[in-house]
Structures are given as structure tokens and as C-alpha cells.
Amino acid sequence: MLSARESKTSSPVAWNVAAEIVSPNPAELERAARLLRAGEVVAMPTETVYGLAAVVFNETALARVFAVKERPTFDPLICHVAVPEDASVGWLSYLAAQQLVDVERLADDARQAVERLTFAFWPGPLTLVLPKQPAVPDLATSGLPTVAIRAPRHPVAQALLRAVGLPLAAPSANRFGRISPTAAEHVMAELGDRIPLILDGGPCQIGIESTVLLVEPEGTLRLLRPGGVTQDEIEGATGQTLTTAEGLAGGTPLPSPGLMASHYAPRKPLELLPKPLGEFSDEELKALVVALPADVHVGVLLAQGDAMAAQARLLAAAEETGRATQFHVISLSPNGDATEAARGLFQSLRSLDARDDVTLLWAELCAGEGLAHAINDRLRKASGSRGT
Ligand code: TXA
Ligand code: MG
Numbered sequence: 001m002l003s004a005r006e007s008k009t010s011s012p013v014a015w016n017v018a019a020e021i022v023s024p025n026p027a028e029l030e031r032a033a034r035l036l037r038a039g040e041v042v043a044m045p046t047e048t049v050y051g052l053a054a055v056v057f058n059e060t061a062l063a064r065v066f067a068v069k070e071r072p073t074f075d076p077l078i079c080h081v082a083v084p085e086d087a088s089v090g091w092l093s094y095l096a097a098q099q100l101v102d103v104e105r106l107a108d109d110a111r112q113a114v115e116r117l118t119f120a121f122w123p124g125p126l127t128l129v130l131p132k133q134p135a136v137p138d139l140a141t142s143g144l145p146t147v148a149i150r151a152p153r154h155p156v157a158q159a160l161l162r163a164v165g166l167p168l169a170a171p172s173a174n175r176f177g178r179i180s181p182t183a184a185e186h187v188m189a190e191l192g193d194r195i196p197l198i199l200d201g202g203p204c205q206i207g208i209e210s211t212v213l214l215v216e217p218e219g220t221l222r223l224l225r226p227g228g229v230t231q232d233e234i235e236g237a238t239g240q241t242l243t244t245a246e247g248l249a250g251g252t253p254l255p256s257p258g259l260m261a262s263h264y265a266p267r268k269p270l271e272l273l274p275k276p277l278g279e280f281s282d283e284e285l286k287a288l289v290v291a292l293p294a295d296v297h298v299g300v301l302l303a304q305g306d307a308m309a310a311q312a313r314l315l316a317a318a319e320e321t322g323r324a325t326q327f328h329v330i331s332l333s334p335n336g337d338a339t340e341a342a343r344g345l346f347q348s349l350r351s352l353d354a355r356d357d358v359t360l361l362w363a364e365l366c367a368g369e370g371l372a373h374a375i376n377d378r379l380r381k382a383s384g385s386r387g388t
Contacts, residue, residue, distance in 0.1 A: 024200065032163070045202070046080075048227070049180040052195065055169075083122075100167060110219040117213070130149060154205075178265060179382070230369070273363065276364050285317040292360070299360070301379075302331040304334065330344075345375055345379075
């Protein structure tokens with residue numbers, strides 16, 4: 001078991017809390033559920049990233065989530081629900097009975113889209129934004145008339161939801177704007193001095209957050225955040241073409257506040273390579289290396305290919321140009337498999353960011369569609385849209 005004192009978190013506020021990482025056995029799940037019912041926050045694993053959970057109907061607990069994350073309250077939370085015990089109850093009736101969704105405001109086309117989406121993807125990495133009932137506090141939704149809902153697939157998240165018996169609001173368990181956690185130790189490093197308990201569910205299987213999809217009352221589907229379920233999969237399941245968030249009238253500063261341009265930020269500057277490293281000629285590589293300030297050492301995140309070979313080419317380019325630049329290269333997927341790349345993305349970013357001998361990060365964008373789109377979205381935000 002790790003204690004918060006071993007983590008590197010430093011905070012402007014003295015929280016006087018030391019988190020425990022615990023294995024999610026029945027006793028610890030019950031303890032987590034008790035803490036949550038008492039208005040505390042607890043970190044839980046999901047199949048996408050770790051979440052910082054609080055009972056959605058408890059405003060004091062929600063306020064704690066925002067404080068712990070240092071998250072502005074204009075960025076609304078996702079509400080997580082248990083899978084209904086009675087499989088014959090439709091998801092929409094269930095969400096209505098939980099006092100979450102105002103189904104009356106959805107036209108038949110919208111209801112049918114939700115039925116198809118939940119049938120195809122729940123429990124799983126798809127978040128649906130739907131009209132909310134008044135019982136959902138404005139703090140959870142940043143005053144929007146909608147609530148974001150997802151049924152996570154991770155067995156520990158489901159076990160916790162069942163043990164609490166109430167829906168749980170859970171943003172990613174990182175400090176605002178930082179890299180999302182995909183292991184219990186990452187949560188410890190981010191929030192270990194601010195929360196009491198971290199349920200350890202092992203490394204997250206998907207590694208990238210859920211897709212956020214707005215279901216408009218008349219049935220239009222708008223992709224607000226690419227994620228674990230791809231646009232093609234959604235279009236295949238619904239027979240509908242997705243619309244983007246653009247042109248969405250919201251009355252709020254942003255249609256989906258989490259779509260801010262800079263997010264997922266490492267501490268060190270991250271620059272996007274203009275093309276895959278393997279496509280750089282030796283001359284181009286040398287030009288890239290020569291353009292670096294002398295005291296810079298680079299952590300390189302490849303989307304695919306062989307890390308050792310890339311490192312050797314970069315070191316050769318440095319040597320030939322008389323530079324002492326060091327390179328540390330990680331390949332997200334030697335075979336270029338986007339599923340594998342997504343799973344390792346945040347962990348790899350985090351580990352390069354943590355190295356004392358790395359001062360700058362370079363990242364390659366992922367080729368292709370589907371999950372590559374979600375990975376590139378995160379990398380662009382991590383760079384604050386800086387290119388090399
Ligand atoms: O995979 C995930 O979704 C993870 C795990 C823990 O479930 N959670 C997560 O939460 O990524 P968070 O808070 O980091 O991101 C929530 C996203 C934000 O982009 C937010 O703006 C959007 O969902 N969102 C939430 N409620 C919304 C609403 N009512 N309308 C539009 N966007 C909403
Ligand atoms: Mg987040």
C-alpha cells in the first residue's frame with residue numbers, strides 16, 4: 001500500500017488527508033460506499049480512466065470534487081449509473097426513475113437513438129448528454145439544462161455503484177487540465193493529499209476517456225468529445241450521421257466546456273511533430289535536432305514503430321551535428337494498433353513528463369480514423385496546439 005507522503009503532490013491548500021490505495025474487496029467497497037454516502041469523495045477505476053466519485057445528489061460532495069480537482073464550476077460532471085438489475089427495464093425508464101433524465105422532453109426519434117446507443121454501447125465508454133430532471137443539482141451540470149450520463153463497464157465501478165445505491169458524479173481523477181490517470185498510482189500522485197481512498201482496479205483497459213455525445217431533444221446527435229467509442233461505431237449503431245458541436249446554441253461560454261483547447265497538459269512543453277518520425281529524411285532529422293536549444297533533452301512519443309530504431313536515428317543525427325542532445329523514445333504501439341496506443345497514451349506521457357533528464361516532449365500524431373481521432377484530440381490539447 002502506498003501512502004500520500006510518498007507521492008509528489010504539492011498543493012496551495014493544506015488538506016490534511018492521506019489517501020490509501022486499497023484493493024476493491026467487499027469490505028473496502030463497503031467502506032468506500034459509506035464514505036460516499038457520508039458526502040466524501042473516493043477515486044474509482046473505470047475502463048476509460050480513473051474517476052473521482054461523489055454522490056450526484058449531494059451538493060456538498062460535488063463542491064468537494066471541484067475543490068479537490070481545482071476545477072472551474074463551469075465545467076460540468078459526468079454522472080455514472082449502475083446497470084439495472086432487471087434487464088427488462090429499458091435504460092430510459094430507468095434513468096427517469098433515478099431522477100436523472102427528463103424523458104418527456106425527448107421526441108420519439110431521440111428516444112429511439114438513445115435506445116439504440118444504450119443497447120449497443122452500455123455499459124461502456126459512451127457518455128450521453130440528455131435533458132435533466134430538476135433533482136440533478138446545477139452544480140453537477142454547470143447550470144446546463146442537460147446532464148451527461150454513462151454506465152461504466154469496469155466491474156469495480158459497477159460494484160461501487162451498486163453498493164452506494166445512488167448515481168455517482170465522477171470527473172477524471174486528476175487536477176484540472178492535467179493528464180488523466182489510468183492507474184491507481186497516478187491518482188495518488190495527482191490527488192493523494194486530498195482524498196481518503198483510492199480503489200485499485202489495475203490499469204485502465206481503454207486508457208482514454210469516454211466519447212461524449214449530445215442527444216438533442218428532436219434526435220440530432222452531436223459529437224462533443226471523441227473517445228472510447230468511435231464515430232463510425234455510433235453511426236453504424238444508429239444509422240445517423242453525427243453532427244459536430246459547432247453552431248450549437250448554448251447560452252454558456254462553450255457548448256461542452258471540456259472542449260477547451262488546452263487540456264491533458266504535461267508539465268513540460270509538448271510539441272507535435274509535423275509528420276511521423278519515420279517519414280523524416282536523415283537531413284530533415286538533423287535540421288530538427290539543430291533547431292533545438294543546446295540544453296534541451298527530448299522525450300519522444302511515437303504513435304507506432306520501433307522505439308530503439310528511432311532513438312538510434314535521433315542520436316546519430318545529434319552526433320553528426322555535434323550536439324549532446326539526449327532522446328528517450330516510447331512507442332505507443334510498435335504495430336500501429338490504435339487500441340494499444342490509446343491504452344498506453346496517458347501512462348507514457350506521464351512517464352516521459354516525470355523524467356528529470358527530459359525537458360521537452362515531442363509527439364507523433366496517430367494515422368487513421370476511429371480511436372486515432374480521440375488520441376490526436378488529446379495530443380493536440382496536451383500541446384496547447386503547439387507544433388514543432
Ligand atoms: O471516461 C470518462 O468520461 C471519465 C470517466 C471517469 O468516466 N470521465 C471524464 O470526466 O472524462 P471529465 O469531467 O474529465 O469530462 C467530462 C466531459 C467534459 O468535457 C464536460 O464538458 C462534458 O463531459 N460534459 C459534462 N456534462 C455536460 C453537459 N451537460 N453538456 C455538455 N458537455 C458536458
Ligand atoms: Mg478530465
